[in-house]
Amino acid sequence: MVDVMRMSGRLSWWMATFVVLAFTSATVCRADSGGIPAGSASCPHVRVLTAHEASEVEDQFRPAIVSPGPNQMLALQSALDLLPPLACQAVRRVVFLNAVLPEAPEAIAWVGKSRPDLINISAVPGTASEERLTLDLSDLPNMDAEHNRQRKAAMVKVWPEVIHSVFHEAFHCATYLLEAAKGDSGTANGPWPPAAVAEARTALTRTETTGGFVQEWIRLNREFYETGLEEAYDSSRTGRKAAPPEGFMTYYGGHSPGEDIAETASWPAAMPLFDAAYGGVKPDLSDWKYACPKLAEYQGKGIPGEFAALYTKLQFLVDVGLMTEEAMSNCIGSGTMGLERNPGEVGFQFFEYQTWKPLTAYRVDVQSRRTADHLWLSGWGTLHHKGKSYKTLIELQFAVDEGSLPRGVYTITKCNDFAPASKLYASPVLFRRRIPDNPSQSICAYDAIALVSRATTKVIEGSVFVRKVWKFSKPPVPEVSGFPVHVVFGFEK
Numbered sequence: 082m083v084d085v086m087r088m089s090g091r092l093s094w095w096m097a098t099f100v101v102l103a104f105t106s107a108t109v110c111r112a113d114s115g116g117i118p119a120g121s122a123s124c125p126h127v128r129v130l131t132a133h134e135a136s137e138v139e140d141q142f143r144p145a146i147v148s149p150g151p152n153q154m155l156a157l158q159s160a161l162d163l164l165p166p167l168a169c170q171a172v173r174r175v176v177f178l179n180a181v182l183p184e185a186p187e188a189i190a191w192v193g194k195s196r197p198d199l200i201n202i203s204a205v206p207g208t209a210s211e212e213r214l215t216l217d218l219s220d221l222p223n224m225d226a227e228h229n230r231q232r233k234a235a236m237v238k239v240w241p242e243v244i245h246s247v248f249h250e251a252f253h254c255a256t257y258l259l260e261a262a263k264g265d266s267g268t269a270n271g272p273w274p275p276a277a278v279a280e281a282r283t284a285l286t287r288t289e290t291t292g293g294f295v296q297e298w299i300r301l302n303r304e305f306y307e308t309g310l311e312e313a314y315d316s317s318r319t320g321r322k323a324a325p326p327e328g329f330m331t332y333y334g335g336h337s338p339g340e341d342i343a344e345t346a347s348w349p350a351a352m353p354l355f356d357a358a359y360g361g362v363k364p365d366l367s368d369w370k371y372a373c374p375k376l377a378e379y380q381g382k383g384i385p386g387e388f389a390a391l392y393t394k395l396q397f398l399v400d401v402g403l404m405t406e407e408a409m410s411n412c413i414g415s416g417t418m419g420l421e422r423n424p425g426e427v428g429f430q431f432f433e434y435q436t437w438k439p440l441t442a443y444r445v446d447v448q449s450r451r452t453a454d455h456l457w458l459s460g461w462g463t464l465h466h467k468g469k470s471y472k473t474l475i476e477l478q479f480a481v482d483e484g485s486l487p488r489g490v491y492t493i494t495k496c497n498d499f500a501p502a503s504k505l506y507a508s509p510v511l512f513r514r515r516i517p518d519n520p521s522q523s524i525c526a527y528d529a530i531a532l533v534s535r536a537t538t539k540v541i542e543g544s545v546f547v548r549k550v551w552k553f554s555k556p557p558v559p560e561v562s563g564f565p566v567h568v569v570f571g572f573e574k
């Protein structure tokens with residue numbers, strides 16, 4: 082358990098240091114290196130703007146700049162310390178304002194398009210004001226112990242609320258940075274230094290999303306929606322008190338792709354805040370609904386359909402660098418969800434449908450091959466049939482645009498016959514088992530669903546739920562026995 086308030090002893094020491102720094106930097110070097118360092122050890126470049134730097138703020142907010150108090154600085158520092166490196170790179174400036182965002186007056190923090198590296202924080206009463214963050218946790222004499230506890234638990238909620246709000250906004254900055262780094266030119270518009278753009282560029286290259294992270298996020302969600310595994314975005318969704326729609330981290334996450342990214346990225350990493358005590362009191366967050374506890378409760382194996390979209394989005398955020406592995410496993414918890422695959426296990430592994438008992442593995446001569454518009458994955462193994470053993474090839478193929486990887490959900494609805502390999506490429510998604518020495522036992526799926534839950538230049542992994550197959554006896558017949566099966570695949574470089 083962390084007690085954020087107990088850090089305030091240290092805070093008063095470095096606040097004193099800031100005051101001195103603020104004076105010197107404001108007079109000596111204004112524009113670029115001015116401002117107060119935000120005091121975050123893990124994100125040290127972030128500056129808190131002073132009234133001298135009003136030109137760095139949107140016109141309407143220039144007269145409203147205020148100097149933050151010690152609690153506001155501590156909340157900011159706590160949010161910045163949670164950021165994974167890429168998100169930290171995206172945030173360069175913060176400003177506290179005695180103003181609200183006119184279109185969302187209740188917002189604690191926001192990021193505007195024109196200054197995508199700047200987090201605006203509202204310091205008016207009811208948002209992230211110093212007064213609201215200054216807790217008087219003494220008991221009221223006319224109240225019994227339980228009511229005093231409840232009152233204080235409601236009061237300290239402001240801390241995780243403010244820290245999470247700032248943290249959430251940082252992912253809007255990160256999304257803008259990734260968008261600025263996309264495309265082929267390798268140059269980016271925007272306020273970020275070349276090192277930050279280079280880091281974003283590396284993230285896009287690693288996930289083969291140089292066409293754009295947001296574009297891929299939208300495509301991913303559309304596929305899940307069209308497969309019935311996720312609800313559609315709806316901009317009327319606000320707040321987090323309603324249950325998250327299927328496929329989303331929170332109710333608000335279902336608002337739009339931008340909020341979905343910020344919500345999916347921010348909640349898992351912020352979970353330690355919810356367990357922390359503030360001035361010795363744990364906050365009452367019972368009306369905050371987010372998906373992680375549900376994921377952790379799941380007791381089956383594999384990645385079930387109802388969580389496939391969210392699981393894949395969490396993994397995508399890990400792969401792009403907006404979430405740590407640790408935050409993702411915090412969210413999934415100690416449940417049993419995940420692929421039945423250990424690192425280094427490549428190729429294909431079949432599992433029994435109900436029991437997830439391992440069946441045949443295909444791990445020999447494992448290959449992944451790219452053509453201009455397809456990715457073809459294969460592995461050899463030995464299948465036993467009527468007392469004989471046969472060398473058997475498993476093939477899985479995805480249609481992908483040049484410069485991109487398969488990711489998310491794919492429905493297999495037809496089997497393109499046992500065409501020679503050259504003709505395989507006509508089929509968008511295909512799964513088949515070929516037995517060259519006993520072709521009548523070869524099969525091809527015509528009713529299956531494939532999930533690519535992770536895709537980077539180093540690792541491609543996922544599973545195929547194969548419901549129905551054709552068996553290529555003469556004439557071909559729909560095979561019944563032995564299906565459905567789960568097939569887990571993994572390819573590593």
Ligand SMILES: [Zn+2]
Pocket residue numbers: 249250253339340343
């Ligand atoms: Zn937002």
